[in-house]
Amino acid sequence: MRTGRHLGALVLAAGYSSRMGQFKPLLPFGSSTVIGNVIESLRAAGIDDITAVVGHRANELQPLLEDLRVHCVLNPVYGQGMYSSVVAGFRSLPRRVEACFLLPGDMPGVQPDTIRMIAEDYAINRASITYPVLGGRRGHPPLISRALFPAILSTEGAGGLRAVLAGYDSAARNVEVGDQGIHWDLDTPEQYSELSARRPSKELALPGVPYAPIDTGKGNGS
Numbered sequence: 001m002r003t004g005r006h007l008g009a010l011v012l013a014a015g016y017s018s019r020m021g022q023f024k025p026l027l028p029f030g031s032s033t034v035i036g037n038v039i040e041s042l043r044a045a046g047i048d049d050i051t052a053v054v055g056h057r058a059n060e061l062q063p064l065l066e067d068l069r070v071h072c073v074l075n076p077v078y079g080q081g082m083y084s085s086v087v088a089g090f091r092s093l094p095r096r097v098e099a100c101f102l103l104p105g106d107m108p109g110v111q112p113d114t115i116r117m118i119a120e121d122y123a124i125n126r127a128s129i130t131y132p133v134l135g136g137r138r139g140h141p142p143l144i145s146r147a148l149f150p151a152i153l154s155t156e157g158a159g160g161l162r163a164v165l166a167g168y169d170s171a172a173r174n175v176e177v178g179d180q181g182i183h184w185d186l187d188t189p190e191q192y193s194e195l196s197a198r199r200p201s202k203e204l205a206l207p208g209v210p211y212a213p214i215d216t217g218k219g220n221g222s
Contacts, residue, residue, distance in 0.1 A: 005099065007098065007101065008049040008051065008093055008094075008099075008101070009049070010051050010053065010089040010101070012104050012105055013061060013104075014054050014055030014085040014088075015055070015085075016056050017106075022189075023060070024192075029196060030108075034105070034106060034186060036068065037108035039065075041108070041110050041111065041115065044112035045112040045119070047119075050069075052070050052072050052073070053072075053078075053089040055075045055085065058072075073088055074088075082160065083157035083161060084157070086152065087152065090149050090153055097146065098145070098146050099144060099146060101115065101118070101144075102140070104140060104185060107141075107181065107182075107186075108181075109195065110140065110182055118141070118143045119143065125173055127145070127173040128147055128148055128168050129142055129144055129145065129165055129168060129169075129173070130172070131172060131173070133174040134176070137183065139182025139183045148168060
């Protein structure tokens with residue numbers, strides 16, 4: 001993928017996984033792990049500059065991510081919620097990154113083609129935010145331009161990232177995709193069992209697996 005710009009990705013993997021009851025990033029998924037599939041999708045789409053924000057059980061997760069050539073950033077205050085990880089991640093991005101995908105570490109169903117489509121749209125339009133959309137609903141990962149980094153870093157996070165990005169909605173673009181994975185996250189054992197048994201594909205419908213909205217920042221992370 002050649003967009004003429006340097007794109008990065010932030011993967012959020014610092015949370016407690018409290019609703020799952022097990023540590024989501026390291027759960028088996030296909031021939032890899034949940035977070036391994038997330039990284040694989042980004043790499044397959046041509047995104048090599050990947051940063052993962054870690055916190056809970058970082059000592060277990062970090063070696064695996066480093067083996068995958070992923071830069072790790074420790075969020076020491078991950079217990080304050082997901083927005084603290086968003087800030088830690090954006091603060092760590094090198095200046096070469098012009099725009100950054102933001103993808104929770106519990107969304108292994110996002111397809112590489114979706115990421116490529118967003119990147120290609122950005123190459124043409126240079127929108128402040130570019131969202132994948134399916135069925136009229138936005139999903140993950142949004143691609144966020146560096147122009148918005150100061151706003152993300154300067155807010156206290158009331159309302160989470162969704163509230164920050166809403167202030168720039170007039171400068172956003174929606175890219176229609178055929179990928180239901182943009183709406184799938186793994187919060188509960190039931191969701192994990194269903195999605196693991198019926199591996200994601202662009203054509204596969206998963207009734208009962210809920211839409212994953214852009215983070216509100218009120219939880220404790222992915």
